[in-house]
Amino acid sequence: MKNLILYQIIGAGLFTLGFYGLLSHRNRWAVIIALQLMASSIILSLLTIFRTWHNQQSADELIIIFILGILAIEILLAIILTFKVFLSATVSSPNEDIS
Amino acid sequence: MMNQLPWTPVLFWFGAGLTLIPAGIAIALTDVKKSIVTGLISQAGIFLLMLSLGFTWPAFIYLIPMLFLTLLTLYGNQIFPSRESQEIPPSHLTTIAKAGLSAVLFIFMIVAFYRSIPDELTEMGNSVILRPVIPDISLLLILFGLILILIFMAVSHLFKRK
Numbered sequence: 001m002k003n004l005i006l007y008q009i010i011g012a013g014l015f016t017l018g019f020y021g022l023l024s025h026r027n028r029w030a031v032i033i034a035l036q037l038m039a040s041s042i043i044l045s046l047l048t049i050f051r052t053w054h055n056q057q058s059a060d061e062l063i064i065i066f067i068l069g070i071l072a073i074e075i076l077l078a079i080i081l082t083f084k085v086f087l088s089a090t091v092s093s094p095n096e097d098i099s
Numbered sequence: 100m101m102n103q104l105p106w107t108p109v110l111f112w113f114g115a116g117l118t119l120i121p122a123g124i125a126i127a128l129t130d131v132k133k134s135i136v137t138g139l140i141s142q143a144g145i146f147l148l149m150l151s152l153g154f155t156w157p158a159f160i161y162l163i164p165m166l167f168l169t170l171l172t173l174y175g176n177q178i179f180p181s182r183e184s185q186e187i188p189p190s191h192l193t194t195i196a197k198a199g200l201s202a203v204l205f206i207f208m209i210v211a212f213y214r215s216i217p218d219e220l221t222e223m224g225n226s227v228i229l230r231p232v233i234p235d236i237s238l239l240l241i242l243f244g245l246i247l248i249l250i251f252m253a254v255s256h257l258f259k260r261k
Contacts, residue, residue: 003111007148010115014122014141016199021126029131029176033138036165037122040145043161051152063157071164078168082175 007048014041028081035081039074043067110151118144131176139169 014037021034043066050063118141125137142165149158 006111006115007152010118010148013119014145017119017122017126024126027131029172030134032172033125033134036138036168037125037141040118040142040165044145044148047149047152047154047157051154063154064160067157067161068164071161071168075164075168078172082179086179 004048004052008045011041011045011048014038014044028084032078032081035074035077039070043070046070107151107153110147114144114147114151116144117141117147131180132173135169135172135176139166142166142169 018034018037018041021037022031025031025034046066047063121137121140121144125134125141128134128137142162146158146162149161
């Protein structure tokens with residue numbers, strides 16, 4: 001149990017790093033990286049919680065569903081951010097058209 | 100668990116270093132391409148941590164989409180480079196305070212989760228065994244939902260910023 005706390009500390013540190021990157025960076029691709037770090041920390045914490053519950057490997061299917069759910073949310077956010085980048089890259093501003 | 104498998108502490112410490120150090124470097128770097136590659140190294144560290152926890156198949160199922168997503172991010176960065184400059188805004192203190200607050204919230208939720216696990220006394224003959232009981236699944240859902248709300252709040256904050 002004491003060793004499992006270390007995993008939670010690593011998860012919290014990773015979540016903090018990701019959140020700091022999310023708030024401090026303006027580049028969309030860097031934001032996606034920060035989101036990846038945050039999702040990874042959540043997955044790590046969830047796995048540690050599952051390990052606290054089950055010492056035997058009986059909950060693998062449930063864990064895989066959790067991982068895929070979190071990854072799906074992260075990929076959805078990445079698609080939204082990519083779409084924003086695509087719009088900002090393709091749509092020209094009115095000032096550029098006038099000049 | 101760690102005492103049963105002697106290689107797990109090695110995997111754990113290697114994974115911890117491989118996770119946190121590249122993650123810090125990825126956040127601090129100004130070059131986006133290098134940042135993405137360093138983030139991928141950090142994901143490999145998470146993979147090792149999962150292996151040290153004993154989850155082999157979930158670790159592989161985690162790593163493959165992450166690898167795919169990172170490759171797509173690299174490709175997307177090559178095709179549509181973001182116009183915004185990769186610079187940290189001047190309000191360092193506010194950003195650090197918000198990140199610290201999120202860390203405190205995260206740790207608080209985890210501690211609240213562990214506090215809520217009751218212990219059950221099982222009497223087997225003359226000995227009494229103390230074993231944890233699976234807590235209510237709703238608590239896990241609340242924890243999961245709170246973390247997701249935190250992420251969505253951060254993303255909405257990002258979209259509102261000019």
